[in-house]
Amino acid sequence: xxxxxxxxxxxxxxxxxxxxxxxxxxxxxxxxxxxxxxxxxxxxxxxxxxxxxxxxxxxxxxxxxxxxxxxxxxxxxxxxxxxxxxxxxxxxxxxxxxxxxxxxxxxxxxxxxxxxxxxxxxxxxxxxxxxxxxxxxxxxxxxxxxxxxxxxxxxxxxxxxxxxxxxxxxxxxxxxxxxxxxxxxxxxxxxxxxxxxxxxxxxxxxxxxxxxxxxxxxxxxxxxxxxxxxxxxxxxxxxxxxxxxxxxxxxxxxxxxxxxxxxxxxxxxxxxxxxxxxxxxxxxxxxxxxxxxxxxxxxxxxxxxxxxxxxxxxxxxxxxxxxxxxxxxxxxxxxxxxxxxxxxxxxxxxxxxxxxxxxxxxxxxxxxxxxxxxxxxxxxxxxxxxxxxxxxxxxxxxxxxxxxxxxxxxxxxxxxxxxxxxxxxxxxxxxxxxxxxxxxxxxxxxxxxxxxxxxxxxxxxxxxxxxxxxxxxxxxxxxxxxxxxxxxxxxxxxxxxxxxxxx
Numbered sequence: 001x002x003x004x005x006x007x008x009x010x011x012x013x014x015x016x017x018x019x020x021x022x023x024x025x026x027x028x029x030x031x032x033x034x035x036x037x038x039x040x041x042x043x044x045x046x047x048x049x050x051x052x053x054x055x056x057x058x059x060x061x062x063x064x065x066x067x068x069x070x071x072x073x074x075x076x077x078x079x080x081x082x083x084x085x086x087x088x089x090x091x092x093x094x095x096x097x098x099x100x101x102x103x104x105x106x107x108x109x110x111x112x113x114x115x116x117x118x119x120x121x122x123x124x125x126x127x128x129x130x131x132x133x134x135x136x137x138x139x140x141x142x143x144x145x146x147x148x149x150x151x152x153x154x155x156x157x158x159x160x161x162x163x164x165x166x167x168x169x170x171x172x173x174x175x176x177x178x179x180x181x182x183x184x185x186x187x188x189x190x191x192x193x194x195x196x197x198x199x200x201x202x203x204x205x206x207x208x209x210x211x212x213x214x215x216x217x218x219x220x221x222x223x224x225x226x227x228x229x230x231x232x233x234x235x236x237x238x239x240x241x242x243x244x245x246x247x248x249x250x251x252x253x254x255x256x257x258x259x260x261x262x263x264x265x266x267x268x269x270x271x272x273x274x275x276x277x278x279x280x281x282x283x284x285x286x287x288x289x290x291x292x293x294x295x296x297x298x299x300x301x302x303x304x305x306x307x308x309x310x311x312x313x314x315x316x317x318x319x320x321x322x323x324x325x326x327x328x329x330x331x332x333x334x335x336x337x338x339x340x341x342x343x344x345x346x347x348x349x350x351x352x353x354x355x356x357x358x359x360x361x362x363x364x365x366x367x368x369x370x371x372x373x374x375x376x377x378x379x380x381x382x383x384x385x386x387x388x389x390x391x392x393x394x395x396x397x398x399x400x401x402x403x404x405x406x407x408x409x410x411x412x413x414x415x416x417x418x419x420x421x422x423x424x425x426x427x428x429x430x431x432x433x434x435x436x437x438x439x440x441x442x443x444x445x446x447x448x449x450x451x452x453x454x455x456x457x458x459x460x461x462x463x464x465x466x467x468x469x470x471x472x473x474x475x476x477x478x479x480x481x482x483x484x485x486x487x488x489x490x491x492x493x494x495x496x497x498x499x500x501x502x503x
Contacts, residue, residue, distance in 0.1 A: 003027070004035045011036055058087060058105075063112050080106040130160040131301030133192035135181070137172040137200070138248035143261040144268075149370070154180035155251055157244040158192070161294035162284050164244075165276045166251040167269050168260075169350055170370040174202040174218050178312035179350035185226060186309075187273045190302035194229040196244075204232065218314065225310050227303055266351055313349040320344055324382075328353060331369040334377045337385030339363065380434030383426035390418035405445045409455070417452040424456055428463060437463075 007025065010016045011032075018036075022029045062083060069077040078086075084105040091098035133156050140153045152172040157164045165184045169176035177200075185191050197203055199213070206214040213232050223230065255272065262268040280292035287294065318326045324339050325332045328346055335344060335355045344363070347354040353376075354365040366376040379386075379398040386396065394411065402410075410418060421441075428437035440463045447462075449455035 004038075007032055007035050058100075058108070059112070061087070061090075062105075062109060063116070066109070066112055066116055078109075080109040083109050129301075130298040131192055132160065132194040132196070133158050134196040134244035136198060136244045136248055137177075138252060140168060140252055140256050141259050142168060142256065143259060144265050145263055146261075151370075152176070153248070153251060153256070155244050155247045156181075156184050157247045158295065158298060159243040161298045162243075162291050163280055163295040163298070164247045164251070166247075166255060166272060168256075168265065168272065170265070170368075171350075172200075172202070173350075174216065175312060175314070175348060175350040177202050178218070178222055178310075181222070181226075182310050182312050183269065183273070185305065188299070190299050190304060191226045191228050193301065193303055194231060196231045196233065198233045203230075222310070225306055225308075227306070311349075313347050316346040316348055318344055318346050325375075326355065330372045332375045333366045333369075334364065334379075334382070336363050336381035337383075378434065380429045380437075383422060383429055383434075387419055387422035387426055390415050390422060403442050403445065406442055409445060409449070413452060420452055421455065424459060428459075432463070 003025070007021060007027070010021050010024075011018070016024075018029055018032050021027070021032055025032075065078055065083065065086070081102065084102045087100075087105065088098045135154065135156050137152045137154055139150070141148065141150055143149070149170050151168060151170045154167045154169060154172075154177065155164065156166070165188070167180040167183055169180065181195075199207060203215055203219045204213050205216055208214060213230075215230070219230075255275065260268070277292075280290075280295055282291055283289065284291050284294060316328060318328065320326045320335050320339050320342050322340060324335045324337060326335055326344055326346065327333075328348065333346075333353055333355065335342075336357075339355075339357060343358055345356040345360065347356065349368065351368055352365050353368050355363045357363055364378050364381050366378060369376055377397060379396075382398070386398065394407075399407065399410070410421065413421070425437055425441055428440065431437075432440075441459055443462045444455055444458035447454075447458040449458050
C-alpha cells in the first residue's frame with residue numbers, strides 16, 4: 001500500500017510522468033497505470049479457503065451418522081471418539097488401514113456439527129412493565145430442629161424495579177406455592193397485576209394448542225381471590241423469565257450459605273422477608289436509583305389486597321384406623337382417643353395438618369410431614385383414654401417419652417393414683433396446651449414429691465394455678481358469722497405510729 005501511495009503522490013502531486021515514475025521505481029508502466037486509475041480502496045472482504053485433506057473422503061459418512069443421531073436419545077449419540085473408533089472398525093472390516101489420527105477426526109466432527117446445527121435466534125431484550133413479577137422454585141438444603149431437609153425456596157422477582165423476595169419450604173407442592181405467594185403478597189401489601197410461571201405441574205395441567213394452558217382449580221381459585229393475571233413460558237424456555245432464574249441462584253448463595261439451621265420454619269420465613277426488604281437498599285444495576293425507591297413507585301401499578309385473608313390449604317376426607325391414626329400421602333397422623341375407625345377431614349397446608357371430626361370441630365394440629373412412611377403422634381387428645389386405662393399407660397409410647405424420675409414415680413403408684421395424675425394432666429392440657437401441661441408436670445417432679453397429693457400440689461404450684469382445697473363439713477347448728485373488716489391500724493401503732501390506709 002505504501003508503493004501505491006508513492007506512485008499516486010508522484011503523479012498527482014509532483015506532476016511526474018508515468019515513464020519517469022516507472023524509471024524511478026522500477027514498476028511496469030501497466031502496473032503504474034492500474035494504480036493511478038483505481039478509485040475504490042475499501043478493505044476487501046476476506047475469503048476463507050478450505051484446505052482439502054484426507055479426511056474429506058469421510059465427510060459424507062460422518063455427516064450421515066451425525067444426522068441419524070438427531071433421532072436418538074441424547075445419551076446414545078456419537079461422541080467424536082466413538083466416530084473415530086467406528087471409522088477404524090469400518091476400515092478394518094474392508095481390510096484397510098485407517099491412517100488418520102483421532103485428533104483430526106475430532107476436529108472434523110466439531111466442524112460438521114457446526115454445519116448441522118440450526119442457528120439459534122438471539123435473545124431479545126424484553127420490556128418489563130411496572131407491577132409484574134416472575135416466580136420459580138429452586139432446590140435448597142436446610143436444618144430445622146436438628147433434622148436436615150432437602151427442600152425448596154420460592155423466589156419472586158419484580159424485573160422493573162429489581163425487587164426480590166424469597167421463602168423457604170420443605171416441598172414444591174401447591175400448598176407451598178400458595179403459602180409463599182400469600183405471605184409475600186401480605187408482606188408487601190399489594191398484589192402484582194401479572195405473574196410469570198414456568199409450566200410447573202402444581203399450576204399447569206396441560207398445554208393446549210396455540211400456547212394456551214389448562215390450569216388447576218386451586219390456581220384459578222387463588223387467581224380469583226387476588227385478581228392477578230398469569231403468563232407462562234414456552235416449554236424448556238426458562239430464560240424467558242430470566243430475572244427470577246438468576247435470583248434463584250443469587251438467593252441460594254446469599255441467604256442459604258452456610259446451610260441455615262433454625263428451630264421453626266415459619267419464624268425463619270418471617271425473618272427472611274425482613275432480610276429481603278433490607279436488600280432493597282441498593283442501587284439498581286442500570287437505572288442508577290435505589291431499588292427501594294423504584295419498588296415504592298412500582299407498587300402504585302399493583303392491585304390492592306382483597307378484604308378477606310386467604311387460607312393456603314385444601315381439605316381431604318380420610319378414615320382413621322383401629323389406633324385412631326389417619327394416613328395422608330403415606331404419612332400417619334394421630335387424632336384422638338375417641339376417633340377409632342371414624343371419618344375425619346384433614347385441613348392440609350404447607351406447614352400443618354389439622355384433623356377435624358365428623359362435626360367439623362378441630363381435634364389436633366400436627367406439623368406437616370414430608371417424605372414417606374413417617375409418623376406424628378400427639379398424645380394430648382389421648383390423655384382421657386389413658387386416664388381411663390391407667391394400667392395400660394405404662395406400656396404406651398407416651399410413657400417412654402417421660403423423664404426417668406417421672407416414670408419411676410408413676411411405676412410406684414397404684415391404679416387410682418395414676419388415674420388422678422393423668423386426669424389432672426388432661427385437664428391442664430385442655431387449658432394450657434399439651435406441651436406446657438406436660439412440662440409443668442415434669443418440673444413438679446424436681447420438687448421431689450413423695451406421694452400423689454404432694455405431686456399434684458407441686459403441679460398446681462409450678463403452673464401458678466390454685467390447688468383443689470377440700471371443703472370442710474360444717475355442722476348445721478353452727479350459725480353463719482357476719483362479715484367483718486380487719487383494722488391494720490393497731491399494727492401501725494406498734495411500729496411507731498405508722499398509719500395504714502389499707503384495711
